[in-house]
Amino acid sequence: KKYVVAILGATGAVGQRLISELEHSQIPVAKVKLLASKRSAGKKLTFNNQEVTVEEAQPDSFTGVDLVLSSAGGSVSKKLLPEAVKRGAVCVDNTSAFRMEEDVPLVIPGVNEQQLQYHHGIIANPNCSTIQMVAALYPVYQRWGIEQIIVSTYQAVSGAGQSAWNEMLQQAQAILNKQKPTANILPTAADVKHYPLAFNLLPQIDVFEDDGYTHEEWKMIHETKKILCNDQDSPKIKVTATCVRVPVEIGHGESVYFVVEDKGASVPEIQAEIAKTSGLILQDNPQQQLYPQPLTAAGKRETFVGRIRPDQENNGAFQMWVVADNLLKGAASNTVAIAECLVRDHLVQVPNNKA
Ligand code: A2P
DSSP: OOEEEEEETTTSHHHHHHHHHHHTSSOOEEEEEEEEOGGGTTOEEEETTEEEEOEEOOGGGGTTOSEEEEOSOHHHHHHHHHHHHHTTOEEEEOSSSSTTOTTSOBOOTTTSGGGGGGOSSEEEOOOHHHHHHHHHHHHHHHHHOEEEEEEEEEEOGGGGOHHHHHHHHHHHHHHHTTOOOOOSSSSOTTOSOOOOOTTOOBSOOSOBOTTSOBHHHHHHHHHHHHHHSOSTTSOOOEEEEEEEEOSOSSOEEEEEEEEESSTTOOHHHHHHHHHTSTTEEEOOBGGGTBOOOHHHHTTOSSEEEEEEEEOTTSTTEEEEEEEEOTTIIIIIHHHHHHHHHHHHTTOOSOOGGGO
16 A cells, blocks of 8 residues: 655654655655645645645645644644544644643654554654653663653754744854844743843743743653553653753753662663664763764764763662754654554554544
């Protein structure tokens, strides 16, 4: 069977990579539909060297579509994906719109793809920072168990979308020209105040919750638990996070502190587990100054791990540094990998009783 695939948000930073990841995937594509806002209707993009005209996304755009890959923002997903499911399409959603809903699998292939069989038409791709952290910790979790995670993120601007990315480059240019940078987008479009990111750090990603955490931090905490502690038998993990936007174009960095259950773990054994896990690349050699960096991770599908070291004062606790391309591993590659699993396991259909 060949599949009709729609990419919702095809003109965006992630959308463009959804197109190229789909081109390189195992998915047999009969036809691709590229959907975006009204502003982009009529724009020409290419898929497999063929010109495709971008259409305005509307409920009827999904008639005859088998599979939707979506990254057009949470409100667009909320509005359009139920319409797509009604028309028989299975949707892999890169936004946070449905992630925590009980009947929506939240999936990282290689970690919990068995959850896909329970889908009701919508599958959620986790938050970019959650994906790379959980992917890197998963071999440790499987062998020794994990009691606690304390993470601080260093997140690239591209995660906030193409317009935030463009604005940061303009700010950098302005500052180099000794002009005052203007800021209208970050930390979040909905906020009253905006701050420049160029030559700066913003310890706010997404809106603030009542408890003082940002919603991005909330996502890392609760998505990690949903992915790793989904069934009642799995032990609970304590998770806390600080998320910071940094003036990097592509590639999120994460300082991850974790406490294992089985205190027998050692650094060489953790390194060995990570090195042999598909999708993870160990870059850990202080003598040679080898460690993951955003500039070297950008454009790659893998998650890079280094700086693994013990907390000398807390037995069973370790630190590591994790970097991945947030637009690929954190978004487009994971989304397309989910779609590949759905195709492989014959799950590209909305279950009758669930639509
Ligand atoms: P457009 O380019 O027409 O605005 P990014 O994450 O880089 O900001 O990209 C967001 C993506 O979501 C773009 O492809 C954008 O299309 C698309 N988008 C934004 N609003 C809508 C909407 N109301 N309906 C469909 N697509 C939308």
